[in-house]
Amino acid sequence: MKWVGSLSTRVSLEAAVQEVTQQVLSGLEGRSPDLGILFVSNTFTSEYPRLLPLVAEKINIKHLVGCSGGGIVGDGQELEQLPALSLLVASLPNVEIETFHIVEEELPDLDSPPDTWQALIGADPREQPSFVILGDPFSFPITDFLRGLDFAYPSAVKVGGLGSSGGLGANALFCSDRNGNYKLHRQGLVGVALQGDITIDAVVAQGCRPIGQTLQVSDCDRNIILALDDKSPLEVLQDVVSELSPSDRDLAQHSLFIGVVMNEFKLMPEQGDFLIRNIIGVDPKTGAIAVGDRMRPGQRIQLHLRDAKASEEDLEEALTRYHNQVGANPPSAAVMFSCLGRGERLYGKPNFDSALFGKYMGNIPVGGFFCSGEIGPVGGTTFLHGYTSAFGMFRVRK
Numbered sequence: 001m002k003w004v005g006s007l008s009t010r011v012s013l014e015a016a017v018q019e020v021t022q023q024v025l026s027g028l029e030g031r032s033p034d035l036g037i038l039f040v041s042n043t044f045t046s047e048y049p050r051l052l053p054l055v056a057e058k059i060n061i062k063h064l065v066g067c068s069g070g071g072i073v074g075d076g077q078e079l080e081q082l083p084a085l086s087l088l089v090a091s092l093p094n095v096e097i098e099t100f101h102i103v104e105e106e107l108p109d110l111d112s113p114p115d116t117w118q119a120l121i122g123a124d125p126r127e128q129p130s131f132v133i134l135g136d137p138f139s140f141p142i143t144d145f146l147r148g149l150d151f152a153y154p155s156a157v158k159v160g161g162l163g164s165s166g167g168l169g170a171n172a173l174f175c176s177d178r179n180g181n182y183k184l185h186r187q188g189l190v191g192v193a194l195q196g197d198i199t200i201d202a203v204v205a206q207g208c209r210p211i212g213q214t215l216q217v218s219d220c221d222r223n224i225i226l227a228l229d230d231k232s233p234l235e236v237l238q239d240v241v242s243e244l245s246p247s248d249r250d251l252a253q254h255s256l257f258i259g260v261v262m263n264e265f266k267l268m269p270e271q272g273d274f275l276i277r278n279i280i281g282v283d284p285k286t287g288a289i290a291v292g293d294r295m296r297p298g299q300r301i302q303l304h305l306r307d308a309k310a311s312e313e314d315l316e317e318a319l320t321r322y323h324n325q326v327g328a329n330p331p332s333a334a335v336m337f338s339c340l341g342r343g344e345r346l347y348g349k350p351n352f353d354s355a356l357f358g359k360y361m362g363n364i365p366v367g368g369f370f371c372s373g374e375i376g377p378v379g380g381t382t383f384l385h386g387y388t389s390a391f392g393m394f395r396v397r398k
Helices: 013-028 042-058 114-121 142-152 233-242 246-252 308-326 352-361
Strands: 002-008 035-041 063-069 071-074 077-080 085-091 095-102 130-135 158-162 173-176 182-185 189-196 199-205 208-210 215-221 224-228 256-261 274-282 289-291 300-306 333-339 366-371 374-378 381-385 389-395
Touching (some): 002 013, 002 071, 013 085, 035 071, 035 189, 035 366, 042 182, 063 189, 063 366, 071 085, 071 333, 095 114, 114 142, 130 142, 130 199, 142 158, 158 199, 158 333, 199 308, 208 308, 224 233, 246 300, 308 352, 308 389, 374 389
Parallel strands (some): 035 063, 130 158, 333 366
Antiparallel strands (some): 002 085, 063 173, 071 366, 130 189, 158 374, 199 389, 208 300, 215 224, 215 300, 256 274, 256 300, 274 289, 333 389
16 A cells, blocks of 8 residues: 655645646655545636646546635645645555445435445445545535435444535536546535445544533424423533633634534543534523434433634544554544634644644645534444544555
8 A cells, every 4th residue: 555645835736736646656656546536726716627638638536526615735734715625545456446426316225225326326335435525515414314324334434525616506526427527516525435355434623622511402302402400401501601710701702603412321421522513592581492403212412612722632632542543554644524613713823733643643645624514423323524534544554
């Protein structure tokens, strides 16, 4: 397995393609490029139709996926709203690669059996595939797709992100078809399934820290929490916030979230054991709280705060834990999917997540982009996140 990453900041699309393809061909040292993952800045919006023909002129990558984004990641840099082109390629002997493009009309019903979803994707669940998924947020029901994919491939890791070039029809999705031809799509979802001598590990940092104690949902209606520990949710929230430091109380005015405990059998959940969801409204008359996800009675939750410090600590803890887990079999490369709300606007300095990643993972090839929604697992289930950095780590399967 050989991975090579490249990044160009040339303002000319021709020059950018020339630069990234030269870099990866040189790094492959004569090996065949079996997989390419391509990300392009939305500063090239008008030139999306020209990109794939230019790439095809310079390099023959057997399987290709990619998309456009409001910021591009590569070579240790995070280029936000600047011209950039990132290409991550790999020579993958003994790896079977299946790319796919799906539009909403092709999705099976959620009650369909697993083999219906497997036929759509084309990957054999017995081969333990891993997935990279790139979608358009305006034209595709990504949450339904993730539910179906988890149903069909329950043990598979899925990571990815949603394009962030702009509004309806503004995003570009790239995917090679089964004849090896590169196609530009304006809607739906593209992805790649990898099976054989490769695995993808997911590292998901949601950027929050827990406050207060865990609470139990006593009563709820869909996404409305009506009682917590048999008390008014608003009163419980106010009690927790009143015990915070003055700075955290100020932060809670605009950066307070709900964390849902994902492992119901874990008595003392820790940072990383929660699925973070927005508080989208409070009814002062009834004390009910509306949450950005469906709730159910008996679930445990904990309030969370998000800021730059919490985001840094959460990512550092996640990378430390992963670094200790993989030990002598570290990743060969990675893809990074980071929220548009992170980056320099959160940390006040550039390349923050990439630099922290490099501190723990070393100088491995990385490609990625800033998303309008990040895809990654929490507690064994795949979710669409916000304000998150989700990494897919490519390793040789042992």
